[in-house]
Amino acid sequence: MFNLNRVTVAYNGQPALKDLSLTIEEGEQVVIIGQSGSGKSTLLRKLFDLHSDRAAFVHQDYALVPQLSVFHNIYAGRLDRRNILRNLLTLIKPHKNDLDEIRSIVSELGLEEKLLDRVGELSGGQQQRVAVARAIYRQNDVLMGDEPVSSVDPRQAGDILNLLKRSTKTLILAMHDVDLALTNFDRIIGLRSGVLAFDLPSGQVTPQILTDLYEQC
Amino acid sequence: MLRVSLTFLGLGILCLLLADIEVSTLHPWLEIRRMFLGTITPDIPVLYTFRSALLNTVVFAFCGITLGVLFGSVLALFFHLTPVRLFCAFIRAIHEIFWAFLFLPIVGLNPICGVLAIGIPYAGVFAKVYAEIFQEADQRPLQGLPPGSLLTRFAYGILPLTYRNLKSYTSYRFECALRSSAVLGFIGLPTIGFHLETAFRESLYSEAAALLLVFYLLIASLRYWLKPKWVPLYVALAFFFITKDVSVQWENIVRFLGYEIFPWPMRRAGFISGSHELAFSFTEVASWAWRLLASEGMPGLWNTFILTQIVLAGSGFFALILFPGTSRHFVSRPFAAATKSILIILRTTPEYILAYTFILLWGPSMLPAIVAIVLHNGAILAHLSGRSADTIELRNDAPRGSINRYIFEVLPRVYGQFLAFLFYRWEVMMRESAILGILGIYTLGFFIDSAISDDKLDKVVFLILMTAIFNMLIDTISQRVRRNLRVSVREVVEIRE
Numbered sequence A: 001m002f003n004l005n006r007v008t009v010a011y012n013g014q015p016a017l018k019d020l021s022l023t024i025e026e027g028e029q030v031v032i033i034g035q036s037g038s039g040k041s042t043l044l045r046k047l048f049d050l051h052s053d054r055a056a057f058v059h060q061d062y063a064l065v066p067q068l069s070v071f072h073n074i075y076a077g078r079l080d081r082r083n084i085l086r087n088l089l090t091l092i093k094p095h096k097n098d099l100d101e102i103r104s105i106v107s108e109l110g111l112e113e114k115l116l117d118r119v120g121e122l123s124g125g126q127q128q129r130v131a132v133a134r135a136i137y138r139q140n141d142v143l144m145g146d147e148p149v150s151s152v153d154p155r156q157a158g159d160i161l162n163l164l165k166r167s168t169k170t171l172i173l174a175m176h177d178v179d180l181a182l183t184n185f186d187r188i189i190g191l192r193s194g195v196l197a198f199d200l201p202s203g204q205v206t207p208q209i210l211t212d213l214y215e216q217c
Numbered sequence B: 001m002l003r004v005s006l007t008f009l010g011l012g013i014l015c016l017l018l019a020d021i022e023v024s025t026l027h028p029w030l031e032i033r034r035m036f037l038g039t040i041t042p043d044i045p046v047l048y049t050f051r052s053a054l055l056n057t058v059v060f061a062f063c064g065i066t067l068g069v070l071f072g073s074v075l076a077l078f079f080h081l082t083p084v085r086l087f088c089a090f091i092r093a094i095h096e097i098f099w100a101f102l103f104l105p106i107v108g109l110n111p112i113c114g115v116l117a118i119g120i121p122y123a124g125v126f127a128k129v130y131a132e133i134f135q136e137a138d139q140r141p142l143q144g145l146p147p148g149s150l151l152t153r154f155a156y157g158i159l160p161l162t163y164r165n166l167k168s169y170t171s172y173r174f175e176c177a178l179r180s181s182a183v184l185g186f187i188g189l190p191t192i193g194f195h196l197e198t199a200f201r202e203s204l205y206s207e208a209a210a211l212l213l214v215f216y217l218l219i220a221s222l223r224y225w226l227k228p229k230w231v232p233l234y235v236a237l238a239f240f241f242i243t244k245d246v247s248v249q250w251e252n253i254v255r256f257l258g259y260e261i262f263p264w265p266m267r268r269a270g271f272i273s274g275s276h277e278l279a280f281s282f283t284e285v286a287s288w289a290w291r292l293l294a295s296e297g298m299p300g301l302w303n304t305f306i307l308t309q310i311v312l313a314g315s316g317f318f319a320l321i322l323f324p325g326t327s328r329h330f331v332s333r334p335f336a337a338a339t340k341s342i343l344i345i346l347r348t349t350p351e352y353i354l355a356y357t358f359i360l361l362w363g364p365s366m367l368p369a370i371v372a373i374v375l376h377n378g379a380i381l382a383h384l385s386g387r388s389a390d391t392i393e394l395r396n397d398a399p400r401g402s403i404n405r406y407i408f409e410v411l412p413r414v415y416g417q418f419l420a421f422l423f424y425r426w427e428v429m430m431r432e433s434a435i436l437g438i439l440g441i442y443t444l445g446f447f448i449d450s451a452i453s454d455d456k457l458d459k460v461v462f463l464i465l466m467t468a469i470f471n472m473l474i475d476t477i478s479q480r481v482r483r484n485l486r487v488s489v490r491e492v493v494e495i496r497e
Helices: A042-051 A071-079 A084-093 A095-106 A124-136 A154-167 A178-184 A208-216 B002-018 B028-040 B044-077 B082-093 B096-107 B109-137 B149-159 B159-187 B191-200 B205-220 B228-243 B249-260 B264-273 B282-326 B333-348 B352-362 B366-390 B403-423 B425-440 B444-453 B458-483 B490-493
Strands: A002-011 A014-024 A029-033 A055-058 A142-146 A170-174 A185-194 A195-201
Touching: A002 A042, A002 B159, A014 A195, A029 A042, A029 A124, A029 A154, A029 A178, A042 A142, A042 A170, A055 A124, A071 A084, A071 A124, A071 B403, A084 B403, A095 B191, A124 A154, A124 B149, A142 A154, A154 A178, A154 B458, A170 B352, A178 B028, A195 A208, A195 B458, B002 B191, B002 B228, B028 B205, B028 B352, B044 B082, B044 B109, B044 B159, B044 B191, B044 B205, B044 B228, B082 B109, B082 B458, B096 B109, B096 B159, B096 B249, B096 B425, B096 B444, B096 B458, B109 B228, B149 B366, B159 B191, B159 B205, B159 B333, B159 B352, B191 B205, B191 B352, B205 B333, B249 B458, B282 B333, B282 B366, B282 B403, B282 B425, B282 B444, B333 B366, B352 B366, B352 B425, B366 B403, B366 B425, B403 B425, B425 B458, B444 B458
Parallel strands: A029 A170, A029 A185, A055 A142, A142 A170
Antiparallel strands: A002 A014, A185 A195
């Protein structure tokens, strides 16, 4: 489904990805790890561009509209599947069915009481969960996330990862928390300075491999 | 935010129903055709005859803004004192043209009339905006300074931090001063407005087009000839230029302030007996004021209010429709550039001149005034909203459809800023509404202009005071609304690119 063949990406002459080849099949659930600056976000964006029409995305900076409520930000995940009149009316007065559906998603994320609060008034961790909820509400068969659980506490992070895994078929995440990645996912991709360092089942990722990955270059 | 917006929109629509709107000219299309023909055949050689008016326009603007900056800076340092704040609110509540009306009887059609008419209200504006800029500056550098005199601390702790903002706001204001200076010609001062009025009145549209063209060029080229290091030279030349024409007669000032501005009942006995003495009788003055209020003040105020509310809602509506046309999130770059240049022309043309043109087309009613003020202010607002929209980075899975993108991603983000700026312009729109009365719409300017023609200066002063008080009231309400909505206008100082 995702096929990169010897891809190189550079920003202002600085290579972010070097000669990278990678295949991800439909239905796989994968995590990309690596130091900051190793090219995780670039790789995710590259993969997203391959199937931008059928993929949902959880952004590292959440990409929410702070002036709108939690409900409206999540509803925005399905704007292109509804007609404009309905979208306009929803801005003024949400439809009961939509409210119920979105409430059931946020209740799994512990945000039920914040449903009609403005996103700008929430904490960073709460905003991140809204971004996750929007991607889930989008109901695409591919979901990608750039550090989708970086701002929530570890126990909650596990729950959110499980929710993400249940909500979509193909899941591709970039994460910096290695333990969380190893315990929750089967396939781990390691990036180092824009180069594919390893691509292994999580059982085969040894401490030595990880030390090499995070060693200063 | 939604409730406030809908309230003002509703009020605007209600006022529109109450407004007097009609097209009374017989052949508007014929006039449009002649205007269009004039626009495409500007009479460039005629500009040579108007060279002194062009020079005067620039000179008045330079001298006026220099006065404004000097007094405004001093007032800004004391802006925390309530009397200073009220004084500044008062002097800026009176439009340049009304100030010119007040100075005409004292100094006549003299350059100093134009310079003061620009300088005084601008001092009030500069005091307020400079004070806001100082206040918003980072206070930490100031706290790091050793104790010292106020001026030293200001020069080292605040001025360096705010210099850029002060400079960019002042240069934006210079553009406004050029507009004010041009418009003052319409009431008789020797700037290009004087010749524009003649050209329009006599349907010499090629001449009018040439004058407007050179005015646009003047403003568009500001950045090339208005370098900070040359400003002192320009100012010196400008002052040198006007002082040769200045003549102030002391007895005129004394007669105006000590006699003519007093209500007629106080002067009547002395006038009839020839002694020119003043006599005060409370009941007579009160009944004079009451009659004036009932026959001219209240009708003028009512119409000014109606027009102001229509154009407030109208400008907002116009800007919201227009700004996507300038933003990279909705249109291609060439299209955005084209829309932007139309907006620049609309906001560069003084609303007075726009209104004058539309009155020629449609005859006097509120319609030309509404269209003129809405086009001018809507263009400014659309420009600012489009620019703040362009600073937004949309997520990569943002909705593709323009309308979804507009209502769910862009509009909610820029709306606070938009409302802040709309309400910031409220008092400006009210001043414009009042002024356009001079063109024959029954707002306060109409009655003030008639009183000037009848040489009834007591009436003029009374009605201008009334306009100023109403304007200060709107300014106060606008500040309340903005504070309640928790929106601020940081953008104002950056209005020019």
